[in-house]
Amino acid sequence: SQTIHQWPATLVQPVGSPLSLECTVEGTSNPNLYWYRQAAGRGLQLLFYSVGIGQISSEVPQNLSASRPQDRQFILSSKKLLLSDSGFYLCAWEQGSGGNEQFFGPGTRLTVL
């Protein structure tokens, strides 16, 4: 069966510090991968998606970046965090060419102070 892992579960970082969130998927190959951010009481905002190794598309210009060094690994990074980067970060995977059900990880709660 397929599983998706995210870590860390929670993170408190000072403004201006770097960030690295990791997401890995098991039990599937060549998935579409997604990074979302969810603010309190808001919907999921798509940040990045990837249809293959090294292929990253950005949906929202910001100080975050993403990389996909392996087929089932997706990393979200920042060189310098802003207060506005606080939120709940979710990784998801999907099989197929789009529009299919997405499977979400447990999420990372990031607080920037």
Next chain:
Amino acid sequence: SQKIEQNSEALNIQEGKTATLTCNYTNYSPAYLQWYRQDPGRGPVFLLLIRENEKEKRKERLKVTFDTTLKQSLFHITASQPADSATYLCALWEYGNKLVFGAGTILRVKS
């Protein structure tokens, strides 16, 4: 502008009743519409997908309708239980685009 609207106020119902949640959209032509459940501090969990040429889909106590003329989907939970309490998100997918989520509606089922 494009909008997905779900009831921002929580829906409070009594155990055993049918819960009905609404998802309205503007300036979208979705090919698929999906519903997810999200518990506090957790990632969303997929529940149902309905296509534009389908009027209704059922899964156990869940039923989804999709009216492309009204630009609306209704999500029903029959014989609701306290364990059904959660936030329910609808999401739209148009051909060539990415899945877009609504903000969700909180459902509280009281025993």
